Amino acid sequence: MSQFSAGCLIFFPAGLIFGWMSQFSAGCLIFFPVGLIFGWMSQFSAGCLIFFPAAGFGWMSQFSAGCLIFRLDVSICSWMCHFSSSWFHFGLVVSFFGWMSHFSAGCLTFFPAGLIFGWMSKFSAGCLIFYPAGLIFGWVSQFSAGCLICFPAGLIFGPMSQFSAGCLISCPAAGLIFGWMSQFSAGCLIFFPAGLIFGWMSLFFSSWFNFRLDVSIFGWMSQFLSSWFNFRLVVSFFGWMSQFSAGCLICFPAGLIFGWMSHFFSSWFNFRLDVSIFGWMSHFSAGCLIFRPAV
Structure with missing residues (x-):
């Protein structure tokens, strides 16, 4: 989760x-260990x-420098990357061995796969789907x-x-601002809406429900993943993120x-507070207070 505070970026x-x-x-520099089983996080x-x-x-990687937001999410073999610079959206979704790329740059929404004259192949519900794709038409x-x-x-x-x-x-397949694409594949619904400013994409995949929604501003x-609920919400200014995981x-x-x-983490409370100019952080973890000032 990233936010702008007094003109500079605070990312959590x-x-x-x-x-x-x-x-x-x-x-x-403020450095503190956190954790998610075998996950790790670094940021500048x-x-x-x-x-x-x-x-x-x-895993998820993100670049946020005022205009560019890049997110990459992996679930076993599936992942999605997203570029959001108030005009460009790139979404890549994998289901088992498949993937789909999406370009939305003001006027072009491109759902078939690849770079320019690329292609896309995927396994969905045990059958092979292969997409050789063109550029504009x-x-x-x-x-x-x-x-x-x-x-x-x-x-x-x-x-x-x-x-x-x-x-x-x-x-x-393609719209300017609120374009969308829906598709039935092997008995399950795949629905890909995408727009310019308030673009979003929802996706149903075979045995589990996978829902992703992205807005640039x-x-x-x-996101729903397999046997557990995973929910992430990111807002740029007054943002917040809640997540259910395992x-x-x-x-x-x-x-x-x-x-x-x-x-909130299972049995203990974890609280962090950061301020940009006279930045400081208070951290409650397992009932003990960790206070780190940073000027």
Whole structure:
């Protein structure tokens, strides 16, 4: 979670057991271990680089320097990266062995995969889906459950429809501000809305529910993963983030000038408070107070 406080960036990542978190506040370094099983987190705040992987096999990295936000989430073999600089959105989603890339840069929303003339292959519910993709007025062909699916795609409001295993898939693929694309794949619904300023994407995948929502200005993302609930909410100014992970609640509220973060972890209370100019941090962990001033 990142926020701007008095013109400089305050960023609060967190983990559980063996992780750690570092931060720059008012030109000095504050380093304290945190943790999330085998996750770890490092960041440079008041610079430009913020990088923090976390969670079992999953991890998330983010660059936040006033305009660029990059998030990468991994769940076993799936991940999503997101560039948000108030006009550019790049989303990459993997389900088992598949992936999808999405460009939304003011006018272009590109859901088929690859760089320019790339391609996309994925395994979904035990069947192979292969997408060779074009650039602007490209096309997409795929094999799904042993049958060929070929459908054209437009530029801004171009629609695409397909037949897959006897059912019709209608995909208005690209929109300018509130563009979206929906698709049925092997009996499960995949729905990808995406826009310019308030762009978002929701996704249903086979045996579990996976929901991601991203907005560039007051961006936030909620996500359901397999057997546990994982919810992340990020807002740039008066942001906060709450997360359920493996049955424990993690709640991260953050203010503007006197930014703070409260963190609930299973059986103990974890509270961090950071201020940008005369930055300081109070930390309650397992019933003991850790106070670190930074000027």
